[in-house]
Amino acid sequence: MSNDKKELAVAALENGTVIDHIPSKALFKVVKLLGLENVDTHLTIGNNLPSKRMGSKGIIKIADVTIPEDIINRIAIIAPGAKVNIIRDFEVVAKRPVELADTLIGVVKCSNPKCITNNEPMRTRFEVVDRDNVTIRCHYCGKTVNSSDARIC
Numbered sequence: 001m002s003n004d005k006k007e008l009a010v011a012a013l014e015n016g017t018v019i020d021h022i023p024s025k026a027l028f029k030v031v032k033l034l035g036l037e038n039v040d041t042h043l044t045i046g047n048n049l050p051s052k053r054m055g056s057k058g059i060i061k062i063a064d065v066t067i068p069e070d071i072i073n074r075i076a077i078i079a080p081g082a083k084v085n086i087i088r089d090f091e092v093v094a095k096r097p098v099e100l101a102d103t104l105i106g107v108v109k110c111s112n113p114k115c116i117t118n119n120e121p122m123r124t125r126f127e128v129v130d131r132d133n134v135t136i137r138c139h140y141c142g143k144t145v146n147s148s149d150a151r152i153c
Helices: 024-034 069-078
Strands: 016-023 043-051 055-063 083-088 091-097 103-105 125-130 135-138 144-146
Touching (some): 024 043, 024 055
Antiparallel strands (some): 016 055, 043 055
16 A cells, blocks of 8 residues: 555544544543443444544544533543534534533532532532643532542433
């Protein structure tokens, strides 16, 4: 094969959702979060693909699926630099970065066993204290959690 030719590492998708620029180390956390082990539609998962920006990246392509906003909010904790692309007829019709909201309600479980959210029937609430390192703080008990230690609800 000629060095002039470039080859796509992952096949094109006719309709569905692509989650791109997932850090390689977070790819399978995103797969688990999305419950992709149970899908019955076309699915492509690529890991450790070359990326100029990241060095290596992961990508997920899911045919005929639109990911709900609450799931995208959860992905933002695991892979805050990821991009979500909506594909229709092989064309990208919408492209947006996954963004971490200022407040996360019912998204992360507090790791403090004495926190009221672990002892009463109520939703958790976390505020983002550091976007660069993805650090969040429980609104109720003040426990600070890094994204790598966060337990997604």
